[in-house]
Amino acid sequence: MNFNTALLHKSFSGDPATGATVMPVCQTSAFAHESAEKLEAVFNSKAYGYAYSRISNPTVDSFEKRISALENGIGAVACSSGMAAVTMSLLNILQSGDEIIAGSGLFGGTLDLFKDLEAFGITTRFTDDVTAESIEPLITDKTKAVFTELIGNPKLNVVDVKSVAELAHSRGIPLIADSTTATPYLIHPFEYGADIVVHSSSKYINGGGNAISGVVIDSGSFKWDTSRYPGFEGYEKFGKLAYLAKLRNGIWRNTGCCLAPANAFLNSVGLETLGLRMERICSNALKLAEYLKDVPGIEVNYPALPDNPYYGLVKEQFGGKGGAILTVRAGSKENAFKLINSLRYASIATNIGDVRTLVIHPASTIYTHSTPQQKESAGVYDDSIRVSIGIEDPEDLIEDFAQAAKK
Numbered sequence: 001m002n003f004n005t006a007l008l009h010k011s012f013s014g015d016p017a018t019g020a021t022v023m024p025v026c027q028t029s030a031f032a033h034e035s036a037e038k039l040e041a042v043f044n045s046k047a048y049g050y051a052y053s054r055i056s057n058p059t060v061d062s063f064e065k066r067i068s069a070l071e072n073g074i075g076a077v078a079c080s081s082g083m084a085a086v087t088m089s090l091l092n093i094l095q096s097g098d099e100i101i102a103g104s105g106l107f108g109g110t111l112d113l114f115k116d117l118e119a120f121g122i123t124t125r126f127t128d129d130v131t132a133e134s135i136e137p138l139i140t141d142k143t144k145a146v147f148t149e150l151i152g153n154p155k156l157n158v159v160d161v162k163s164v165a166e167l168a169h170s171r172g173i174p175l176i177a178d179s180t181t182a183t184p185y186l187i188h189p190f191e192y193g194a195d196i197v198v199h200s201s202s203k204y205i206n207g208g209g210n211a212i213s214g215v216v217i218d219s220g221s222f223k224w225d226t227s228r229y230p231g232f233e234g235y236e237k238f239g240k241l242a243y244l245a246k247l248r249n250g251i252w253r254n255t256g257c258c259l260a261p262a263n264a265f266l267n268s269v270g271l272e273t274l275g276l277r278m279e280r281i282c283s284n285a286l287k288l289a290e291y292l293k294d295v296p297g298i299e300v301n302y303p304a305l306p307d308n309p310y311y312g313l314v315k316e317q318f319g320g321k322g323g324a325i326l327t328v329r330a331g332s333k334e335n336a337f338k339l340i341n342s343l344r345y346a347s348i349a350t351n352i353g354d355v356r357t358l359v360i361h362p363a364s365t366i367y368t369h370s371t372p373q374q375k376e377s378a379g380v381y382d383d384s385i386r387v388s389i390g391i392e393d394p395e396d397l398i399e400d401f402a403q404a405a406k407k
């Protein structure tokens with residue numbers, strides 16, 4: 001199956017119970033069974049069925065199966081938000097004393113989370129760019145995960161998944177990839193060696209900006225050696241499914257960060273048009289970037305522009321597509337604000353992955369609590385604007401940016 005066909009038909013053929021062509025919202029907390037014996041069996045994973053929506057629910061199940069199939073994973077666990085997914089992907093394997101290696105240009109919420117984890121004895125060593133060369137000197141006996149975003153937001157640095165995964169594996173460490181900004185339309189990270197993929201499916205997968213959700217997907221290929229990952233003791237019997245079994249029966253279920261069925265429904269519906277939207281969005285972004293590159297007083301950053309330092313990597317591992325985000329430097333904060341305020345079609349909002357174009361001044365919003373050093377590592381300057389491109393007609397976007405840039 002090719003990409004758009006897979007979005008509709010891979011691991012999904014409607015609701016088996018009713019024939020409904022979309023999976024209906026199964027809006028219930030609990031599921032009743034015909035006997036105490038049956039509920040006992042369901043509860044103990046000895047029989048197929050549902051018991052309680054914090055643990056599993058048919059609408060959520062269907063979303064998990066579809067997104068796992070899309071990433072060519074062996075299974076997925078859906079979460080209440082992208083942040084919950086990031087948190088779960090790590091807490092499932094880490095314990096006090098462990099270390100993470102991560103890029104310093106991560107999504108702000110993830111950086112805040114890594115700070116929060118310090119109270120539990122989990123520390124993070126940061127590198128400006130996640131490359132095999134930069135992470136190697138940071139590895140210690142305590143390093144238990146390398147965590148990276150594939151296209152940094154808003155830095156737009158692109159990660160060579162293949163070489164980073166190879167280096168991490170050579171030291172017995174898994175690579176956890178946040179593929180939110182890349183999406184499965186650009187890259188299937190498991191093909192290049194990533195072990196776990198997380199998404200904030202609130203963004204491109206949902207597409208309409210109408211429901212928060214996150215998902216953790218496992219490739220099933222990392223061997224969780226219990227001498228390095230003692231929490232896996234007792235889960236060896238699950239074989240390849242050990243990571244997912246541990247997550248589902250452990251920290252995910254017990255922290256209660258399950259995805260609401262109504263939000264799973266909205267995200268499943270959104271998923272079906274991911275390919276169409278991303279095709280249009282990537283094409284719009286490239287056209288706008290090409291236009292802006294020649295506008296005096298403006299500097300544009302977009303990974304799929306041929307003179308971008310990541311262009312080769314984009315062609316090699318990301319299907320030649322640059323994604324939806326571009327950044328613009330306008331010369332000063334005043335110019336940046338003026339440009340933002342002059343745009344007619346871009347909503348001034350802190351989100352990405354909507355069908356409509358969104359624009360923000362990161363330094364005064366998302367990074368307002370960051371130190372100058374953190375801002376610089378994240379590629380955030382006083383005059384930077386982040387644009388999340390939508391599906392509007394490209395002529396209208398170009399015309400809008402042209403008139404705003406003139407002002």
Ligand SMILES: *Cc1c(COP(=O)(O)O)cnc(C)c1O
Nearest residue numbers: 081082083107180200202212213
């Ligand atoms: C938005 C985002 C998150 C967090 O997702 P939420 O759904 O907002 O919790 C994590 N990583 C990246 C790259 C994001 O863009």
